[in-house]
Amino acid sequence: MRMLKVDTIGNTRKKILEQFSDLTVLPEVVELEEGIGRIVYEDIFSPFDVPEFNRSTVDGYAVVSKDTFGVSESLPVFLDVIDSVEMGKVAEKDLKTGQAIYVPTGGMIPKGADGMIMIEYVENLDKNTIAVYRTVAPGEGIIFKGEDIRSKELLIKKGKKLSPQDIGAIAAMGINQIKVFQKPRVAIISTGDEIVPPGERVKFGQIRDINTYSLGALIENLGGTITQRLLIADDFNLIKEKLDKVLDNNHIVLISGGSSVGLKDVTAKVIDDLGEPGVFVHGLAVKPGKPTIIGKVKNKAVFGLPGHPVSAMIICRIIVGFLINRMISGENIEDVYLEAISKENIHSSPGKETYQMVELIREDGKVYAQPIYGKSGSISTLIHADGFIRINQNTEGVNKGDKVWVIRL
C-alpha cells in the first residue's frame, strides 16, 4: 500500500524542478508585431549604438561652443550659416569656428560642432548670418552616439514577457523577427460519469463540466496552450488509453476529477500503470487542494487536480503555473502579487498552507481584500473572486486590517 505522506508546496515545487528539469519547449520565430506577451527565448543585445550618430535634441543651430563663451543679450556673437541639415539625411559639411549649421530635432550633428543653440536664442540677421545671445555649454542640446544604448549592450533578458515598450525597443534595434518560447502544450481530461459539457442538456442529477473551461482559460493566461479537452467516463481502461495517447502530443496533462469517491486512487493507478516513475506527489499539505496528485510518465507531467472548481483553480495557478513558468523561462520567477488590506479576520488550518479566495474592493484610494466563503457552493465564489491569498502554515491567520498579497487568477 502506498504511503500517503502529503507534501508542502515548497517541497512539491522542489520535486517538480527535479523531475522535470529536462521537460523543455523549443523556440519559434515570430514576427515582431505578433510578439506581445510572448516569452523571449534568448538574450537580445543591441546590434548598434543608439543613437547611431550624434543627434540634436532641439531645433536650432549647431555651433562650436567656445565661439559662444561670454556672449549675452547685450553682447551677441555673429556666426555664418553655411548649411542646413535635413531630417533623415547626412550632415555633409564640416563646421569651423565662426560658423553655424541649422539642425532640426533628431537631425545629425555636423562634424566640428559640439553644441546646439535653440532657435529661441538666435536672431536671423540675413540669410547667411545669425546673432547668438546665449552661451552654449559643450555637449548642450546633443545626444551622443551610444549615449542611450551602447552597441552589444544587453537589452532584453531571456525569459522576459514582452511588453508593448519592449516591442518598441526591439523595433528600434531594426529587429523584425524574434525567437520566443513555444507555448507549453496542455491537454485537459475531465473524468466522471455524471459530467455533461455546457452545450448539452443536463438530466436531473448530472453535473456540468466547469473545470475544462476554467482551467483551460487559466492555462492560456499562464502562458500555455490548450490542445485538447476530453470528457471521459469513470472507466479505468478508457482513462488509461486516452492519457497514454495525449501524452505523446503534450507536455502537460491535467486530469480533473468529478466528485466521485475513489477517483483520486484511479488517477494515481492510471499514472503508475503507464510507466516509471509514476506518481511522486500524492496529496498536498494545503487547504483547499489536498487531493492533488503529480506524476511523471514518458517524461511528461500529469497532474490529478481536485474536482472542486475553486480548489482546482488554486492548485493549477500555484503548481501547474509554476511548472509552465519554469518551462518558458528557464528561471524561477517570483509571482507578481498585488498588495491589499484584509477586510476581515481570516482563519488558517494548523500545519497547512491555506489559500483563501478574495474579492478586491477599492475604497478611498485603498485596495481591500474581502474573503469569499461558499458552503461547498463554488459558482458564486468563482464569480466574485479576483484572486486568492496564501496564509503560511506557521501563522495563525490574518487579522482584519493586515496587509495581504493577492495572487491574481
Add this chain to the structure above:
Amino acid sequence: MRMLKVDTIGNTRKKILEQFSDLTVLPEVVELEEGIGRIVYEDIFSPFDVPEFNRSTVDGYAVVSKDTFGVSESLPVFLDVIDSVEMGKVAEKDLKTGQAIYVPTGGMIPKGADGMIMIEYVENLDKNTIAVYRTVAPGEGIIFKGEDIRSKELLIKKGKKLSPQDIGAIAAMGINQIKVFQKPRVAIISTGDEIVPPGERVKFGQIRDINTYSLGALIENLGGTITQRLLIADDFNLIKEKLDKVLDNNHIVLISGGSSVGLKDVTAKVIDDLGEPGVFVHGLAVKPGKPTIIGKVKNKAVFGLPGHPVSAMIICRIIVGFLINRMISGENIEDVYLEAISKENIHSSPGKETYQMVELIREDGKVYAQPIYGKSGSISTLIHADGFIRINQNTEGVNKGDKVWVIRL
C-alpha cells in the same frame, strides 16, 4: 488662425465622450473556450438554480433530522437503510421517519430527508441497518436548491472582462457560446520621410519605425485590434488620401508623427480637410504629450500622437485607451493601478499634469517605483519602464517615500 488653447486630460476625456457617444462596436458570438479576456456585451443571468436540486455536501446518509434528536455515543438511533443514491442519478425513493438513504458528496438528497449524517458517525450493523451516534441539525450537510445561485440572478455584468473563473461560472450555467464586444478596429499611420521599418536597412541619418510597433502592441493590450500599419512620407496629399481610405474600415486611426517640424500642423490640416467637425482638441496640458491632436472625421476618431515613443505610449494609454474602454463597455471603468512607494523626489511641471515613467522594484516585500529619466533618449527608458505615474497639476510633485499609483503599460 486656430487658437491653440490646450486642454486638460479631464476636459479632453469629456470632449471624447461627447464627440464619440455613437462610435460603437457590434457584438460577436464566440465559443466559451475562446472567451478569455473578451468583454461581455450584455448582462448574463443564471438560467436556473444552482444547485438545481438539494445536494449532499458529505459522504453519508440522508435522514429525517428529528429521528436523531437526543442521540449520543451511548444512545444511538437505529435506522433502516432503504436505498443508495448514485452520483449523477435521481434519488428515486422517498424517505420516511426511521429510514436512511446513502448519498455520496454531490448526490441528490431524497424527498423527505432534511439532513445528512457523515459516514464517520455511523455504524453499519447489517446490510439494511445503521446506528447513528450523533444529532443531525435540520439542513446539516445539504446545499439547497438555489442556495449558491438563484435562477435569473445577475451573474456577469455587461462590460466585464472575462477571467478564467468567469469562464468556469458560465460553463456551470450550461452556456457554451457568449456574446462579446467586437474589438475596436485601429489603424496606425506613421509619417515621416526619414522613418524606416525594422526589417530594412537604415541609411545613415534615418530613424527606425518604433511607434507602429509599440503602439500596436499597446492597443492589443488595451482591447483593440490593429488592422493596418502604414508608413507614409511627409506628403500632405498622400497622408490625406490614405487617412480617408483607412477611416472607412476602422473605428480609430492613430497618426504618429516623425520628429519633423510642422508635422503637427499637417496632421491637423489633413483632419480638418476631410470633414466636419475635424480637430476638436489641439494640444494637451500634460508633460510629456503636449502636441496631441484629436479629431472626428466620418464619425471616426483620429488621434495625432507625439512622435517621441515614450510620449506616444503615455498618451495612447490614457487617451486612446479611455476611448477604447468606453467603446467596449459602455461604462467609464476606472483604470486599475498598482500601489508603490516612490524611490526619489519627482518634480512636476506647474499647471500641467505630469507623467513620469517608472520601473517597479521589489525589495523587502515592498514595491518601489524608480523614476526613469532619459535625455531625449527613449529606448533605454522603454526597456526599463514598467509603467508610469501621474502627478496632478495642482501638486508640486512627489517626495521620496510617498505612495504613488502606477499605471501599467
